[in-house]
Amino acid sequence: MKRTNTFDVVPQSDEDEELLRRLLDASAALWNEINYERRENYADPDGDVWDISEYRGRYGGTLGASTVQQIERKNREAWRSFFALKKKGEANGKPGFWGNAEDGRELRTYIRNTSYSIEWGEYSRLELLVGKDLKDEYRLGHRERLRLEIRGEPNWKKYDKQGRLEVFWDEQAQTFRAFQPVTIDNFRLAHPLADETTALDIGANNLVACTTTTGTQLLYEGHDLFERFRETTREIARLQSLLDDGRYSSNRIHSLYRGRTRRRDHAQDALVRDLIERLHAEGVSTVFVGALTDVLDTHWSVEANAKTHNFWAFRQFIDRLACTAEEYGMEVEVRSEAWTSQECPNCGSTERTTRHRDTLMCPCGFEGHADLTASETFLRRQTDDAVPRPMARPVCLTWNDHDWSESPRSCSNEERTNPQVASVGR
Numbered sequence: 461m462k463r464t465n466t467f468d469v470v471p472q473s474d475e476d477e478e479l480l481r482r483l484l485d486a487s488a489a490l491w492n493e494i495n496y497e498r499r500e501n502y503a504d505p506d507g508d509v510w511d512i513s514e515y516r517g518r519y520g521g522t523l524g525a526s527t528v529q530q531i532e533r534k535n536r537e538a539w540r541s542f543f544a545l546k547k548k549g550e551a552n553g554k555p556g557f558w559g560n561a562e563d564g565r566e567l568r569t570y571i572r573n574t575s576y577s578i579e580w581g582e583y584s585r586l587e588l589l590v591g592k593d594l595k596d597e598y599r600l601g602h603r604e605r606l607r608l609e610i611r612g613e614p615n616w617k618k619y620d621k622q623g624r625l626e627v628f629w630d631e632q633a634q635t636f637r638a639f640q641p642v643t644i645d646n647f648r649l650a651h652p653l654a655d656e657t658t659a660l661d662i663g664a665n666n667l668v669a670c671t672t673t674t675g676t677q678l679l680y681e682g683h684d685l686f687e688r689f690r691e692t693t694r695e696i697a698r699l700q701s702l703l704d705d706g707r708y709s710s711n712r713i714h715s716l717y718r719g720r721t722r723r724r725d726h727a728q729d730a731l732v733r734d735l736i737e738r739l740h741a742e743g744v745s746t747v748f749v750g751a752l753t754d755v756l757d758t759h760w761s762v763e764a765n766a767k768t769h770n771f772w773a774f775r776q777f778i779d780r781l782a783c784t785a786e787e788y789g790m791e792v793e794v795r796s797e798a799w800t801s802q803e804c805p806n807c808g809s810t811e812r813t814t815r816h817r818d819t820l821m822c823p824c825g826f827e828g829h830a831d832l833t834a835s836e837t838f839l840r841r842q843t844d845d846a847v848p849r850p851m852a853r854p855v856c857l858t859w860n861d862h863d864w865s866e867s868p869r870s871c872s873n874e875e876r877t878n879p880q881v882a883s884v885g886r
Contacts, residue, residue: 461644461786462623467612469586469627469636479598479606480636483590484629486522487531487569488558490515494535495555502554509539521593523569530570530624556709563711567629573622577605578640580617584610586638588627608636616642630722631715651789654743659839661750661797661831662774665818667731669831671839673847674742677832677854680731681867685724685859689771692720724771727859732780734857734864740788747790748842749778750797750834795842801834829854 471477494512501507516528523531538555545551559565575589587605595604623641630637658672667682696716703710739747782792802810804822813822820830832854840847857864 461649461783463616463619463642463644463783463787465612465614465616465640465642467584467610467614467638467640469638470609470611471636472609475598476606476608479590479594480588480608480627481567481629482594483523483588483606484567484569484627485565486519487527488565488567489561490519490523490528490531491535491568492557492560492565494532495538495557498535498539499554510536520591522591524575524589524591526572526575526589527569527591530572534570559711559714566714569627571625571627573624576625578610578622580614586610588625610638614640616644619643620645631718649787649789650740652743652745653740655745656743657746657748657839657843658739658742658744659748659750659797659835659842661800661835661838662777663831666831667728668735669829669835670735670739671832671835671847672739672742672744673839673843674744675848676738676742677835678735678738679829679832679854679856680735680864681856681858685727686771689720689724692716696720723861724773725776728773728777729780730859730863732777732784736781736784736788736790739790745790747781747785747792748838749781749792749794750800750838751794795838797834797838800837800841801830803834803837805833805837805840 469480471480494515497512498509501509501511512532515532516525519528535555542551542553542555558568571588577587579585586608588608590600590606594600595602600606619642621643623643626639628637629635656673658670661669663669663682665681665683665686666679667685668678668680670676670678670680696713699710699713699716700708778792778794785792799810801815801820802813804810804813804820804824804826805828806826807822807824809822809824812824813820815821815830818830819827820833821827836847856867858867
């Protein structure tokens, strides 16, 4: 089972920071050269994308031969992904560049698993291999590595195998960060406390609405997150309209894209962790998730497309959910949830119901929170056992840029049936 540790990297002196920046900058320069050569080969009818020059002689003294190899391999993976998406008709463009020397490069590198080491403790530290030329310039010993302090509380301090380390400069947070993939022994997984089931309704105004067979309901609000995502998207479009002919991006645009993605990913990562921990405590063993394709089939619009595809990154979310659920011995299954958001739980009608924002109404007299009702209907479709009526006060959670916390506006049964207050999560 593969997992990823994330932590901050903190140089302890100006000299160490300068060395690290040069290492990352040289990696970006190498990526750009490799990528430029591959793009030229791609444009040449007789060219071979995979046939590139030897770069170890030029960059090995700075990066070390193993890091040169990792940058080459990472670029090759990017091109393979491009061709795979192109075959499916989903490619958005060839692999791009990591900035340029004049406007500033995107500082990033990849270190082979045998070329770094991590020690966890009161003073955790990371040691990186650097090339001989940099060692000589910064007076490092022949076998010495660049030593850096690391901060954070990774989930996986004990693991069976470490993967390729990614180190980058986080421009938004103004700090160096690292991602460390690790392989965990499956025998360390937790086990479900019972055999309960839950169903998740995915949206954007409300990111997740959840109903369990224990009667618990959870609602993760997403309106503010999506609005911020959309504001950044508008700013990106405005800046793109100001670019000179022939230019498609800039450092500012790259920064906005990265910041937008990282804010979304941070919120979704935290949501998944919070949700799975709550479900584990409820004894859930199986998680059903509604397929977002059903949303587009029944409610297609420009805004729905932006929310379901651009904002949610559904496949990525499902991967996160499945990986985290696996830690607790849970299974995740994606099922069709078509028409669950229009179906009245009282009479079963889908044609007579109407939805106004977060309220679902039916002429039979039913009136309730649309997303919570959808998750309840979805759950009933997936289980043969009787599903108890949800608890009197579903838990509403909001995002504060750091974590998800319970809101005092959690909707009660009264709120779910009163049109004046049935707007939780707008």
